[in-house]
Amino acid sequence: MDRKKILLLSTGGTIASVVSEDGLVPKQSGEDLIQLLGDMPYEIDVKDILQLDSSNIQPEEWQIIAENIYKYRNDYDGIVLSHGTDTMAYTASMLSFMIQDLNLPVVLTGSQVPINVMWSDAPDNLRLAFAAASRCKPGVYLAFNRKVMLGCRSVKVRTINFNAFESVNVPPIATVTSDGLVFNKNLSYIPRSNLACKLNTKINTNVSLVKLFPGFDTKLLFALADSGCKGIVIEAYGLGGMTNIRRNMVAAVGDLIKQGIPVIASSQCLYERSDLTKYEVGRRALLEGAISARDMTSESAITKLMWGIGQGMDIRQITKFFDTNIVGEVTLD
Known part of the structure; x- marks a missing residue:
């Protein structure tokens, strides 16, 4: 042989x-x-x-x-x-x-x-x-x-x-x-x-990976946008929940999406998935246009976002892109 x-x-x-x-x-x-x-x-x-x-x-x-x-x-x-x-x-x-x-x-x-x-x-x-x-x-x-x-x-x-x-x-x-x-x-x-x-090595590195924590100031997200950030992955709580009182992350996500900046909601938990449909704090983010990362790793989510934006995808196309299993990176069922 x-x-x-x-x-x-x-x-x-x-x-x-x-x-x-x-x-x-x-x-x-x-x-x-x-x-x-x-x-x-x-x-x-x-x-x-x-x-x-x-x-x-x-x-x-x-x-x-x-x-x-x-x-x-x-x-x-x-x-x-x-x-x-x-x-x-x-x-x-x-x-x-x-x-x-x-x-x-x-x-x-x-x-x-x-x-x-x-x-x-x-x-x-x-x-x-x-x-x-x-x-x-x-x-x-x-x-x-x-x-x-x-x-x-x-x-x-x-x-x-x-x-x-x-x-x-x-x-x-x-x-x-x-x-x-x-x-x-x-x-x-x-x-x-x-x-x-x-x-295809075209990517856009003007993205950010943010870990949510109690007391996170939403003004930091807008500072990212003002500095040229084109997309954000947020490691949210549990199944993808985000604060919606006082420091209102959900409203901030909606404002960013209106500016044309895709926001991917993943989980801080290493294992299992994010699911924005289960709790009110997730559903509100989903209604604002947040894109679920499901069970993707943060490494995969941020590189997929870089690559997608590098192809010139808009928010609608990024949403569809993240709803597609390209190389085994996400479980859709």
């Missing part, structure tokens, strides 16, 4: 870091990572496209990463992207929208400890990522700590534990057990198409 041909795109992160006087700094190349893994049952090519701590991965870097994936998509059976953990979920979500209808699996991974440290989790994560890149269906995934997750459903939930990422509101794509890499048989939440792969 021919060995699968896999491309490693290296971008830096903890996985490639070394100790310096200023703390951990990404210095190791993709080839360094592969050499520390030993023999692998794949034909592997390596390209170093960035060398950054993921705190410095921004929209400009997303574009570079997406362009490289698109460029090499027909030359390999799969692509592994090594990346710092802190913004990996944002990158995975944005890549899901920037490169739709992928014709191969793209698997992001990283580590909590640099690969040259004895107790590093990097070797296991990389081996898992290569296995996923050789066996998963086309799409964007995140492989970490013996779990393969859909990229747009992944969230970093721990800062130092090796079990740093969770698949939120859907089960992992696959897990590692004593039987090997075992795939979930029910992946019906991921849309599939036979359309040609499309690259």
